[in-house]
Amino acid sequence: MADLILETEALTKRFGGLVAVDAVGLRVATGEVHAIIGPNGAGKTTLLNLLSGDMAPTSGRVRFHGNDVTGMPAHKLSRLGMGRSFQRTNIFPEFTVRENCWLGAQSRLPTSMRFFGPADKIASVAQRTEEAMALAGLASRAEVTAAELSHGEQRQLELGVMLATDPSLLLLDEPMAGMSADESARMVELLRTLRRNHTLVLIEHDMDAVFAVADTLTVMVNGAVLASGPPSSIRASRAVQDAYLGEGSAA
Amino acid sequence: MTRTPRILAWAALAAVIFLAFLPQFADRYYIQLFTRIMTSAIFAMSLGLLVSGAGLVSLGHAMFFGLGAYLLVFLSPGDAGVPIWWALPATMAAAAAAALVIGALAVRTSGIYFIMLTLAFGEMLFYLFHDSKLLGGSDGLYVNFRPTVAAFGRDLLSLDDRPTLFYVALVLMVATYLGIGMLLKAPFGRAITGIRVNEQRMNAVGYNIYAYKLVAFAIAGALAALAGFLYATQYRSVNPVLFSWRESGLVLMMVILGGLRSRLGPAIGAFALVLVQEVLQSITENWLIAFGVFIIAVVLLLPNGLADLATKLMPVRAAKAVHDG
Numbered sequence: 001m002a003d004l005i006l007e008t009e010a011l012t013k014r015f016g017g018l019v020a021v022d023a024v025g026l027r028v029a030t031g032e033v034h035a036i037i038g039p040n041g042a043g044k045t046t047l048l049n050l051l052s053g054d055m056a057p058t059s060g061r062v063r064f065h066g067n068d069v070t071g072m073p074a075h076k077l078s079r080l081g082m083g084r085s086f087q088r089t090n091i092f093p094e095f096t097v098r099e100n101c102w103l104g105a106q107s108r109l110p111t112s113m114r115f116f117g118p119a120d121k122i123a124s125v126a127q128r129t130e131e132a133m134a135l136a137g138l139a140s141r142a143e144v145t146a147a148e149l150s151h152g153e154q155r156q157l158e159l160g161v162m163l164a165t166d167p168s169l170l171l172l173d174e175p176m177a178g179m180s181a182d183e184s185a186r187m188v189e190l191l192r193t194l195r196r197n198h199t200l201v202l203i204e205h206d207m208d209a210v211f212a213v214a215d216t217l218t219v220m221v222n223g224a225v226l227a228s229g230p231p232s233s234i235r236a237s238r239a240v241q242d243a244y245l246g247e248g249s250a251a
Numbered sequence: 252m253t254r255t256p257r258i259l260a261w262a263a264l265a266a267v268i269f270l271a272f273l274p275q276f277a278d279r280y281y282i283q284l285f286t287r288i289m290t291s292a293i294f295a296m297s298l299g300l301l302v303s304g305a306g307l308v309s310l311g312h313a314m315f316f317g318l319g320a321y322l323l324v325f326l327s328p329g330d331a332g333v334p335i336w337w338a339l340p341a342t343m344a345a346a347a348a349a350a351l352v353i354g355a356l357a358v359r360t361s362g363i364y365f366i367m368l369t370l371a372f373g374e375m376l377f378y379l380f381h382d383s384k385l386l387g388g389s390d391g392l393y394v395n396f397r398p399t400v401a402a403f404g405r406d407l408l409s410l411d412d413r414p415t416l417f418y419v420a421l422v423l424m425v426a427t428y429l430g431i432g433m434l435l436k437a438p439f440g441r442a443i444t445g446i447r448v449n450e451q452r453m454n455a456v457g458y459n460i461y462a463y464k465l466v467a468f469a470i471a472g473a474l475a476a477l478a479g480f481l482y483a484t485q486y487r488s489v490n491p492v493l494f495s496w497r498e499s500g501l502v503l504m505m506v507i508l509g510g511l512r513s514r515l516g517p518a519i520g521a522f523a524l525v526l527v528q529e530v531l532q533s534i535t536e537n538w539l540i541a542f543g544v545f546i547i548a549v550v551l552l553l554p555n556g557l558a559d560l561a562t563k564l565m566p567v568r569a570a571k572a573v574h575d576g
Contacts, residue, residue, distance in 0.1 A: 054454075075457050079457045090452045091449070095445075103442075103453065106441055113438075115434055115437050116433065118436040119436060119437055162455075162456065
């Protein structure tokens, strides 16, 4: 059995009477690309929030690298190697691309409670910043203010900030959201590059992209897992076709 | 990550040089006035660190100014001046400790709730000092002797001498400015500016935002106490009004009028506010009306504060900006 980097056990989140995430058992193998798909309102983003520590679960467990991390705050999980990107671009609009990535990179210092000496003289942070910008395809845009980037570039920067934290697991919430066909194609290339050194969990609506990069698909409907397995078996599943993929996508 | 236009940097340097020579030609009224303004500038810069740095708008910042002033009274023996070498660091440390306690509750909130909590804490301290006979009550207390500046048993400076105190304030003001600049360029400053711009993302990439805000609050509290200490040294009397929300509001106004986007903003605001007040008071008894007009005009015409005046007046040259962290 493959080594599991992330595993959940009956993970549940209730908002009052609504069960947004219902007893989800997710198993993510180290090195795989694991896509979570499902109709709007299926609880995908809430699940990601539970994994990243942005929300605490009502019940259930989360194990990361074999350790129980249930209820751990996001900033601690980040330091353990969990990287998270957001569906709605979540960057520092008034800072340049380099300053954005810098903040990700600087977070890997043992502490940023350092009051003396300019930050830009710290070589390890500067190096990680440059690497993240290059990986995200933004090296030539380093001095541009984030607010002035195109939508596609902002999505790249969204990943760049996360990559600068040198994470082992990437939780990506709709990395292609709102992208043109060209931009999506470039993002698929980027995801292929990233999978060489990272494990990826991604939520995505672009089915072409999902089938192009994912090793495992988990289908969620109404907060619960409907099916999970390799793309071929998900594509063939009657239940999944009925619930989600619909006639158009079931080739 | 703010940029000071070159013209503004030169203007600031010229202002410091002007101040350095001021005691040579100005009479004692102006020496006292500018000592007070420089004290206010330190106070405003400490709040600027919170507001423009960490994005924490406090309406209770005068409590640390008041604490600094009162601590000088409490640390001074009745019959002699207290050595500044330990009294000033002790005052700043005590204010930082108080800020850690108050901040532990306050920085859990943000926006309007942070404003409300800091306002409430400030008023609590005001009434504590106002109503407690032991702490001086509504009349306040006196500093019988100013702090001593001595080394190896010899007095180096006498703070009773007005020009000397003026120069001490000038040095402390410039040191505060440079110190805050260093802080903002250091990893800590990068972290708090990131938190101001996008708290959620900073949390997601691994910063404990609560801890950074709390430390920023403590540093700002210590610097406000430095200003309060200087105030009590100059006037040798303290009273509960120093804690009042009016004082907190006034210093916030200095920060906003000066400009939130410039590191020089708070100091510019302090000078402008006090000087405009002085001029108007000398012209008319109803100076508060004119003062209100001045404030409205600045807010409407210079949304980025008085610091923006330089850029507005010299748009071409100001386009060349120097990076100042």
